[in-house]
Amino acid sequence: MSTTNKDHVDVAVVGAGMLGLAHAFAALKRGLRVAVFERTSTPIGASIRNFGQALVTGQPPGVMLGLAKQSRELWLHLSQRANFSVREGGVLLFARSAAEQAVLEEFMIVRARQHGYDVSLLEGEQLAALYGGRFRHHRAALHGTADLQLYSREAIPALVCYLQSQGVQFYFNTLVKEAGDGQLSTTAGEFRAERTIVCSGHDYQTLFAEQLGAMNLKVCRLQMLRAKTREPLALTHPVLTGLSCTHYGAFSDLPSAAALDAEIEANTPAIKRHGIHLLVSPTPYQELIIGDSHYYGVDAPPFNNEEIDQIFIDLTEHTLGVKLDVLERWQGVYGSKGPGPFSVTRIDDHTTVSLMHTGIGMSVGLGLGERVVSALLDNTALPDPAVDTQ
Ligand SMILES: Cc1cc2nc3c(=O)[nH]c(=O)nc-3n(C[C@H](O)[C@H](O)[C@H](O)COP(=O)(O)OP(=O)(O)OC[C@H]3O[C@@H](n4cnc5c(N)ncnc54)[C@H](O)[C@@H]3O)c2cc1C
Secondary structure, eight states, rough: OOOOOOOEEEEEOOOHHHHHHHHHHHHHHOOOOEEESSSSSSSOGGSSSSSSOOOOOSSHHHHHHHHHHHHHHHHHHHHHHTTTEEOOOOEEEESHHHHHHHHHHHIIIIIIIIHTEEEEOOOOOHHHGGGGGGGSSEEEEEEEEEEEOOOOHHHHHHHHHHHHHTTTTEEETEEEEEEETTEETTTTTTEEEEEEEOOOTTTTSSSSSHHHHTTEEEEEEEEEEEEEEEOOOOSOOOEEEGGGGGGGGTTSSSSSHHHHHHHHHHHOHHHTTTTOOEEEEEETTEEEEEEEOOESSSOOOOOOHHHHHHHHHHHHHHHHHEEEEEEEEEEEEEEEEOOOSSEEEEETEEEEEEEEEESOOOHHHHHHHHHHHHHHHTOOOOTTTTTTTO
């Protein structure tokens, strides 16, 4: 299948974000000649702006849980080869109130064992023993032991270097203007590809605008912080709170999560209004990445709201019991409100579009890349979030 013509590859991937790299890796593993086209000089999209949490625990049973478990194995495989750090200690999700605790308890009883989540609920002495008693002021902690955490701004460039070292050709600063029927028209010239996989994130207008327009997609825009703690805190787990239980599919359909949601709306309307749920990821440099808020729309408003950042700081200081100094603030944008959490769309016999429509691409992207490339090569059904084939 491989060819020696530099402008003719087996698989062309558009976009060097998490999804593009995942599909490129899956094609490379199958011995294919792969080229990746990225319009910026280095990946600067959603994939380097995130928390780097590869969450298994948060995914709903079925396709998404299966993808997250598959992605976990791929992250561990790649971290060894591409030489980036990955935390394997799992996440801690703290219940700060009776309503948050009720969701964790219901999850443990009705879902955890039945669907094979690797979790334990820490209460009483086990909770008190965590980090020398620092988290005693909470009611319980769910320890998700399968969850990983990466430092995305280092892991994504490391993945690019690794794929380059294995022969994947990267064309940075190269916009793909048109694609279809085995041809790509780019700002670096014309290319031919047996298969083109478009992983263009939340850009719905450059390629296949009509097809994507029909899906009525939106973007989600989030505020983020990087901060350091005033006194040393050797945090080695990513931290979440019960607020995430109303957000992640593993919990959000439980009856106790609806009660929690109502409580959040009644007691902390600004948290509800800004779609805030607290995630804290420790970086390898004793700093914390903190967020996030959720604004959904056709475009991402450029103006950061200080009320949101202040809520992050207050929530983090209370949850971790530390004072913070903010080092950096940024926005992240990801694709959202699609027909499901992801979509894989066949445009023609040579061209496929693979997109995430919710903020879990680091958790499931590697698995999705595997399944899309397998389906294309084996000529089987493309992955569909509504169809659990595993
Ligand atoms: C703030 C934030 C926090 C998040 N936290 C997490 C988390 O902790 N865990 C998790 O699982 N997920 C998280 N996510 C979601 C995750 O980051 C995304 O789902 C994932 O990064 C999407 O990857 P992508 O490759 O589709 O998009 P992107 O990373 O945005 O990449 C798309 C790339 O395509 C390029 N491109 C588009 N069109 C063209 C074209 N025509 N020609 C050339 N190049 C093109 C763009 O320049 C871009 O580099 C978070 C997202 C954000 C924003």
